[in-house]
Amino acid sequence: MKSLLLLFLAALPFAAFSADRPNILMIAVDDLRPQLGCYGQSQIHSPNLDRLASQGTLFQRAYCMVPTCGASRASLMTSIRPAPKRFVTHLAYAEKDAPGITTLNTHLKENGYHTVSNGKIFHHPEDSAIGWTEPAWRPSPGKPGATAPEDMPKKKAANGPEKSSGQNKGKGKGKGAAKKGKPERGVPYEISPLEDHQLSDGLVAEKTIKDLRRLKDQDQPFFIAAGFFKPHLPFIAPKKYWDLYPEDSIKLPSNYHAPKDAPAESIHNSGELRAYKGIPKTGPLPEDMALNMIRGYQACVSFTDAQIGKVLEELDRLGLTENTIVILWGDHGWNLGEHTLWCKHSCYETSMQVPLIIRAPGFKGGLKTAGLTELIDVYPTLCELAGVPTPAHVQGRSFVPLMKTPGMQWKEQAIGRFMAGDTLRTEEHRFTEYSNNQGQPTARMLYDHTRDPAENINLSEQPAQAETVEQLTARLRSAKGKDGDLPVKK
Secondary structure: OHHHHHHHHHHHHHHHHHHOOOEEEEEEEOOOOOOOHHHOOOOOOOHHHHHHHHHOEEEOOEEOOOOOHHHHHHHHHHOOOOEOOEOOOOOOOHHHHOOOOOOHHHHHHHOOOEEEEEEOOOOOOOOOHHHOOOOOEOOOOOOOOOOOOOOEOOOOOOOOOEEOOOOOEOOOOOOOOOOOOOOOEOOOEEEEOOOHHHOHHHHHHHHHHHHHHHHOOOOOOEEEEEEEOOOOOOEEEEHHHHOOOOHHHOOOOOOOOOOEOOOHHHOOOOHHHHOEOOOOOOOOOOHHHHHHHHHHHHHHHHHHHHHHHHHHHHHHHOOOHHHEEEEEEEOOOOEEOHHHOEEOOOOOHHHHEEOEEEEOOOOOOOEEEOOOEEHHHHHHHHHHHHOOOOOOOOOOOOOHHHHHOOOOOOOOOEEEEEOOEEEEEOOOEEEEEEEOOOOOEEEEEEEEOOOOOOOOEOOOOOHHHHHHHHHHHHHHHHHOOOOOOOOOOO
8 A cells, every 4th residue: 555655755756747738749740751832942932831831940951761661661660770681661660670669759659648539640550559548540441532641543544634433443562663563553643523621641630639629728748740641642732722723833853764874773763652553564654644643632732721820720720730749741852853753752852851840839930940860860850849758778969059059060861761862961962871681882962962962963983072972981981871780579
């Protein structure tokens, strides 16, 4: 009896303290590249994300760890770097690749937070299930009008976007290259006749709004993670979002070609896209199809922006804004024809760079920072802002100092990888080294972002760059993730 009483008394200060902690609303967006108004992309209609950026801090050079969803999310939620055998594909599990490591949601739950997962946070909804106070929720494709990212339209692709039947079915994401014998998916883009609330991201917004209303008055702070599916393929959105982008306003990227002297290892066949109906299995897309792909992607960005706006407006209406941290991130970039590439799955800037915005109580808004940041930094940042201890395993670095002083000296590099490639981003360069199964280098890339931000000329084999290549090679090999470098059970 005495021991039980002591345990009860010991818990009282923690309970009182946790009630005063800020709430956390974490917004994850699948396949969202930093092509937003707040990033200087004036052709994109993203008023709600732009407003969030005007109230918080926008990270101009934030990077994912792996440009594929499952691996990227597992790395972010554990704050552990990927390695050749850890966080590799879109099917990665945090709890399988890093067993024994406490994930972000679990850590917050253990420190007094009521944790909720809506939509897509981990790639697998059952991953790290112990870390959610309530079972992870996703919209059901079986309900009328509800579409998940894998739902496939049934109509045949034509010269322009088609209207969706609204009830689509299909299976998971493709990888970097199409596989023979796989069933073909539906068309990659079309106009949906449904209303916002009938589509998956509309349902995610509605569920999140209900949770905000339900949890706003409880003594326990909440951590609500809302994962939006679009702009993931297929590009399905209501007509009003397509209408924001007239057909004659859409242009192909200026570098709709492979970089000069780029190694073959750096260019893939965009297999995730090739699996859709109407898409040629190899070679460039027909121009009208490529233009519709770009238009559809932009329409889906605006559709998801509108759903996020509804959630943020409800946060304001409920009076929760002043005590809620809001953080938004994309899990990786996306290629819209740059270097002939579509989808992600590459070590180019377009695959690695992500949007990252955070608004926190007590911090000045409307700030921008060019400090190099990585998605593994999200975990320790939220720990610091929430006033909970940061676990010893964490490899990221809290970027709270950048929220106070955006122009301060920060990280010297951001490091990521995809399959055989390890890539390093510095202030001036992106350097990538490809290796074979034995770990022996096979190819490399060097791009000078001060002169060539679009990465059109590979400088790695030019004699004048030999010293730079040598220095960056050493830095990359020293800092990249290794399979045996963590206290992770095998």
